[in-house]
Amino acid sequence: MSVRRFFCSLCSSVAAAVIICVPYAASVEQKRQFDPRDLSGVWWVDAPGPEKLLERAKNGDAAKCQTCHVSGHTVPEPPLTLWARQHLMIQPQMIQTKMGACNPIGVPAQFWYTQLYPFEFVATAGRIFQFFEKQNEWRVIRMNRGHSQDVIPTHMGDSAGKWEGNVLVVDTIGYSGQALIEPVGVNHRMSPAFHLVERWQRVSANQLEMDATYYDEMAWGSQPWSGLRKKFLLQPKMELLQTPCSPEADKKFDDRFVHPSVPPL
Amino acid sequence: MKKDLLRSIVTALSVAPFLAVVSPVVIAQEPRGVNPAGGGVPMTSLEHLKAKSSRTAPRTPDGKPNLSGLWGPDGHFIIDISAALKPGEKLPLQPWALKLTEERLSKPGAKQQDPKANCLPDGVPREDPFPWRIIQTPQLIVFLFEGNVHSYRQIFMDGSHPKDLDPLWYGDSRGRWDGDTLVVDTVGFNDKSWFDGAGHPHTERLHVIERYRRPDSAHLEFEVTIDDPGAYTRPFTLFGHSPLLENTEIMEYFCVENGAVDVSHMVGPATVGVNH
Numbered sequence: 001m002s003v004r005r006f007f008c009s010l011c012s013s014v015a016a017a018v019i020i021c022v023p024y025a026a027s028v029e030q031k032r033q034f035d036p037r038d039l040s041g042v043w044w045v046d047a048p049g050p051e052k053l054l055e056r057a058k059n060g061d062a063a064k065c066q067t068c069h070v071s072g073h074t075v076p077e078p079p080l081t082l083w084a085r086q087h088l089m090i091q092p093q094m095i096q097t098k099m100g101a102c103n104p105i106g107v108p109a110q111f112w113y114t115q116l117y118p119f120e121f122v123a124t125a126g127r128i129f130q131f132f133e134k135q136n137e138w139r140v141i142r143m144n145r146g147h148s149q150d151v152i153p154t155h156m157g158d159s160a161g162k163w164e165g166n167v168l169v170v171d172t173i174g175y176s177g178q179a180l181i182e183p184v185g186v187n188h189r190m191s192p193a194f195h196l197v198e199r200w201q202r203v204s205a206n207q208l209e210m211d212a213t214y215y216d217e218m219a220w221g222s223q224p225w226s227g228l229r230k231k232f233l234l235q236p237k238m239e240l241l242q243t244p245c246s247p248e249a250d251k252k253f254d255d256r257f258v259h260p261s262v263p264p265l
Numbered sequence: 266m267k268k269d270l271l272r273s274i275v276t277a278l279s280v281a282p283f284l285a286v287v288s289p290v291v292i293a294q295e296p297r298g299v300n301p302a303g304g305g306v307p308m309t310s311l312e313h314l315k316a317k318s319s320r321t322a323p324r325t326p327d328g329k330p331n332l333s334g335l336w337g338p339d340g341h342f343i344i345d346i347s348a349a350l351k352p353g354e355k356l357p358l359q360p361w362a363l364k365l366t367e368e369r370l371s372k373p374g375a376k377q378q379d380p381k382a383n384c385l386p387d388g389v390p391r392e393d394p395f396p397w398r399i400i401q402t403p404q405l406i407v408f409l410f411e412g413n414v415h416s417y418r419q420i421f422m423d424g425s426h427p428k429d430l431d432p433l434w435y436g437d438s439r440g441r442w443d444g445d446t447l448v449v450d451t452v453g454f455n456d457k458s459w460f461d462g463a464g465h466p467h468t469e470r471l472h473v474i475e476r477y478r479r480p481d482s483a484h485l486e487f488e489v490t491i492d493d494p495g496a497y498t499r500p501f502t503l504f505g506h507s508p509l510l511e512n513t514e515i516m517e518y519f520c521v522e523n524g525a526v527d528v529s530h531m532v533g534p535a536t537v538g539v540n541h
Contacts, residue, residue: 040402102384104415104519122400122407124333129400131407136416138409140514154517242433244386244416 032205036166039128039200042240043208043232044118072111074227078220080188088188088219090180102245104155105137106179107172108196108212111230113183120240128161128168135245141170153192155179164199172196181214191218206234316483316509323482325401330445330479333401335515336507342392345463349489349503357498362466369464369535376535380458381413384520386434388458389418389451389473390489390503395518396510399485406440406447412518420449432469434458449475460491464535468495483509 080088105113110132117133128141141161151158151174158174177192195215202208212228214220315337323331341349347356358366369375376382387393387410395411406420420438430437430453437453451473460467471493478486485507492500 122402122405124400124402129407129409131417138417152516155519156517239421240419242435244414244434 034202034205036202037163037168038123039121039168039202039208040123042118042120042235042238043114044235044238045114046207046231046233072228072230073225074229075225077186077225078223080219081221084188084191084219088191090187090189102135104179105132105135105183106155106157106175107139107159107198108214108228109180109182110134110137111182111210111212111228114230114232117243118235118238118240131240133240133243136240136243141168147171147173153177157194157196166201168198168200170196170198170200172198188219191216193218208232208234314510314513316511320482322479325403327403329401329403329442330447331401332399332406332447332477332479332485334485335396335398335510335513336485337396337510338392338394339505339507340394342390342461342503342505343394344461346390346461346465346503347463349505350501351504354501356465357501358465359496359498362496365466366464366535369459375464379462379464379535381462384414386414386416386458388434388454388460389436389438390475390491390505391458391461396513396515397507398515409515411515413520415518415520426450426452432456436471436473443476445478447475447477449473449477451475456495459535462535466496467491467493470495485509 110119113132113134119133120131122129122131126143126145128143129138130141131138137156139156139159141159143161143163145160147158147160153174153176155176155178157172159170159172161168161170163169173195175190175192175194177190177194179190180186181188181190181194193216196212197215198210198212200208200210208231210228210230210232212230213224213226214228215224325331339349350356369378381387381391381393393410393413395413397411398409400407400409404421404423406422408418408420410416410418418435418438420440422440424439426437426439432455433453434455434457436451438449438451440447440449442448452471454467454469454471454473456467456469456471458467459465471491473492474490476488476490480486487505487507489503489505490500491497491503
């Protein structure tokens with residue numbers, strides 16, 4: 001056997017092994033034992049991924065990155081009511097100002113940031129906490145209690161959770177109406193009538209999926225905005241970083257993604 | 266009823282001198298009942314929420330003491346940590362640190378330089394006059410803060426400090442159990458936070474070891490050993506305790522809503538009443 005033939009044979013064997021083993025390994029991973037009601041752990045969106053956004057910034061394409069609408073919507077936003085067009089609109093530069101001033105983000109806007117920052121679920125008796133790395137915000141989902149009668153309007157809203165089979169359904173109302181729905185691609189804020197319904201499902205040991213629907217009668221009438229879908233991968237060795245909102249933290253973010261002329265940190 | 270009224274009066278009188286030295290912004294944020302705009306629940310409002318039970322401290326399924334719960338603040342860690350020393354002890358400040366603290370206590374407008382006044386994190390071991398919550402799992406313990414910054418501090422239970430730490434507000438905290446005591450070792454601090462309202466400083470050489478115990482269901486005791494050879498001549502230990510709070514929750518309080526406006530009004534020096 002010539003050296004060339006031997007080398008080709010070796011390559012073919014390796015390729016065959018890869019072709020056979022990689023899907024097998026993936027399949028094994030998919031079937032690994034897991035508790036579908038245990039969402040604990042650090043999760044990060046699997047696409048497009050922060051690496052891609054950082055790569056765009058390095059290539060001087062940050063402007064596109066900031067305007068591309070990659071939030072995961074599968075259907076377009078319903079038309080705004082006349083009242084919403086008169087009362088809820090925000091100029092793009094105002095959105096930047098609100099974010100730059102470290103205003104609270106809340107949900108669902110935090111879901112947009114999962115492209116850049118991971119989050120973590122921690123379950124305790126009667127509560128599931130969700131920790132966001134972006135600005136180190138957190139929220140509590142109170143389980144099996146519904147909403148209290150006297151919900152105080154807040155940025156985060158009041159989140160009530162329950163299990164429907166193996167799907168965690170989180171219903172959030174009680175918004176102050178000051179928060180952005182998303183920092184990019186939605187040019188208006190929510191109204192106090194905003195109502196968020198999320199459905200979280202752990203579909204495998206390392207995969208988590210979320211499907212969210214927005215309701216806001218003052219903004220969209222009776223038509224909901226459904227179809228926000230996101231997929232997340234478990235990050236077993238990842239720890240959330242300290243990123244409290246401060247001028248420093250914002251500058252670091254700007255340097256990396258908003259002003260790509262500055263070398264990435 | 267008379268008994269309750271008497272207790273309320275005694276409580277109010279005992280808290281009044283303490284409140285007199287709390288920063289103006291804290292007093293300004295005190296709501297009458299529920300404040301829809303947020304702003305936290307000041308500690309005067311917490312008296313009736315303190316748990317009275319002295320049952321045995323609960324344990325987690327793996328047998329560890331369960332520190333989970335909503336806890337009230339310890340005032341010494343808000344205003345002046347020297348009050349948390351053993352009786353008769355003084356803070357072993359190096360000359361430059363003493364001078365800086367005195368400047369902060371005397372210079373008009375010094376309060377504006379307080380990170381807390383700028384809605385930045387408190388660092389360790391500073392507290393706020395608001396409730397805080399411990400969330401405990403075997404791998405991770407989280408301290409949730411209602412304010413000053415509505416955020417969280419993580420204590421990782423499964424590893425040692427990483428190398429090449431970036432200086433951070435809360436540092437890098439790693440925990441372990443020493444019997445029934447949670448021991449938290451923290452390094453990697455930045456040098457920006459103040460230890461308290463009096464403006465006691467520290468450097469990036471700060472190393473903090475906290476020891477938390479729950480002697481019964483309603484109380485949390487803790488010791489905080491500060492070792493900062495950059496600002497203090499020797500390590501020293503602070504002692505504190507927190508009451509369990511019942512029938513309440515952490516409110517949503519984002520400092521940025523108030524602080525960005527309030528800071529320009531802080532024309533005074535740092536909080537007075539320091540025992541050097």
